[in-house]
Amino acid sequence: MLVQELDQVERDTLVRAAILAPSTHNTQPWRFRFRRRSVEVHRDPRRELGAEDPEGRMTLIGVGAAVLNLRVAAASLGAHTMILLMPDPQRPTLAAQVSVGPRGNGNGDGGDGGSLGALYPFLSRRRTNGQPTAHRGIPGDVRDDLSRATACEGARLEWIDDRDRVRWLRELATDAGTGIAEADDPRQLVERQVWVGGRRTNEGVPSTALGPRSGSPPGPVRDLGVDPGDRLGDTAKLEAEPNLAVLSTSRDTPHDWLTTGQALQRLLLSATIHGVAASLLNEPTGHADLGWLVRDPKSGWTEPQVVLRFGYGPELPPTPLRPVEEFILDEHADDPTQPPGW
Ligand SMILES: Cc1cc2nc3c(=O)[nH]c(=O)nc-3n(C[C@H](O)[C@H](O)[C@H](O)COP(=O)(O)O)c2cc1C
Incomplete structure (x- = not known):
């Protein structure tokens, strides 16, 4: 029946x-x-x-x-x-x-x-895990598994091994996160105040989930805090050479954004199986003027959608x-x- x-x-x-x-x-x-x-x-x-x-x-x-x-x-x-x-x-x-x-x-x-x-x-x-991670690379078989998970959903994961490109992506993230976007549009600050920081029971990012601030020079995590308490929060030394990867699709339409989400989640769940912590360093791809700079100039196929940071970090409570x-x-x-x- x-x-x-x-x-x-x-x-x-x-x-x-x-x-x-x-x-x-x-x-x-x-x-x-x-x-x-x-x-x-x-x-x-x-x-x-x-x-x-x-x-x-x-x-x-x-x-x-x-x-x-x-x-x-x-x-x-x-x-x-x-x-x-x-x-x-x-x-x-x-x-x-x-x-x-x-x-x-x-x-x-x-x-x-x-x-x-x-x-x-x-x-x-x-979890999204922006805590400091151990200074340890991601083993090749784990990388392969995460790349496969992404490819199963029609997207591509590119591991960034070139130190200059790692530094470049970090600098882009810092530029996008500090100043450029906020100065352009104070409405973004208001939006952040609505959704980020403080105590939260069922939505938004509570202060406790923000992770430590990265101090100076800025580390490979996004500093989302806008609340005065969060801006003065503890700093921590974050890894100088993070394990970064860029998830890309072949085009950049709303349809591709839905594909990106499926690929991202499949890869994040696969990372969870391997005990690998992941966070998103997504400022540049979300910024109209900077997104194209994330592209690998040597790669023909790429619309960069998400920049990811991987590592081995502490367990976190759910948001x-x-x-x-x-x-x-x-x-x-x-x-x-x-x-x-x-
Ligand atoms: C499209 C997208 C972009 C995101 N960008 C960032 C980011 O730039 N920095 C960050 O710390 N978290 C980022 N996040 C993670 C969210 O903050 C996180 O998913 C949310 O707080 C819920 O927490 P959870 O992932 O631990 O369930 C992003 C999530 C999505 C889906």
């Missing part, structure tokens, strides 16, 4: 997994609607960063990560999935439709479900999350409306 609806266990498993995805400033900018055996994944326009992310690129990367989590959860139930990205131009908040096959009917997600399902236990253990009910859209309600300017 063909099962027509997702049952409650399936719905819970899927959405509880999806909301564990990373998002810029922990805005959690997604909502889900169940339609028969599909999950519609919507952007949540109330939670987008209009100043810092006017095109919605970072939002869609986060939403893509949530889509990957849905696929992982479906695979853990033994269900195949079929994904349509941006299936309906008339419904601009609808980022993806994830159709879920019957449960226990194979490995899930085409031929790839076995390895996707194996990521499920690591969803709740993944706060909203209650799961807040993410569910009523089956019969209208789509979330676009904010002005979209």
Whole structure:
């Protein structure tokens, strides 16, 4: 008999997994609607960063990560999935439709479900980890595994071994993070004040999750603190030669941002399996004037999307999350409306 609806266990498993995805400033900018055996994944326009992310690129990367989590959860139930990205131009908040096959009917997600399902236990253990890491390289087999995870999702991971390029990327990140963006647009500062710092119970980045400040010279972590307490926070010596990698796609469209999110999350979960800590050094790629400078001049194929820093660091507690009910859209309600300017 063909099962027509997702049952409650399936719905819970899927959405509880999806909301564990990373998002810029922990805005959690997604909502889900169940339609028969599909999950519609919507952007949540109330939670987008209009100043810092006017095109919605970072939002869609986060939403893509949530889509990957849905696929992982479906695979853990033994269900195949079929994904349509941006299936309906008339419904601009609808980022993806994830159709879920019957449960226990194979490995899930085409031929790839076995390895996707194996990521499920690591969803709740993944963290963005900006703490100092040990001065240790990432072994070749681990690097290969992370590169493979990225390639499975149609993106590319380039490890940066050239010291000059590492220094270049760090300098770009510092330039983008200190001054340039903020001076251009004070609205970004206000946005940061809304989402970053202080005590937080269910959204945003609490002071405790910011990690130490890197002091001088600036280290390979993003200094997001705007709250006076955070600006005076402890500094720590961060690794002078970080393990950096750039995740790229072949083009740079909203569709590619969703692909980036899926690739990013698959790689982050694979890193979690290997005990490798990861953080994002994403200022340059998010900055219109600097993004192209991240490109490897020798590489023909690249639209750099995310700069990552890897290492071996301490375990961290989870960042706060909203209650799961807040993410569910009523089956019969209208789509979330676009904010002005979209
Ligand atoms: C597209 C994107 C960009 C991000 N950029 C940064 C960044 O530049 N610096 C940083 O420290 N964290 C960055 N993050 C990580 C978020 O701050 C983090 O995912 C969020 O606080 C939730 O924490 P968690 O990843 O530990 O669950 C980014 C996340 C996403 C999805």
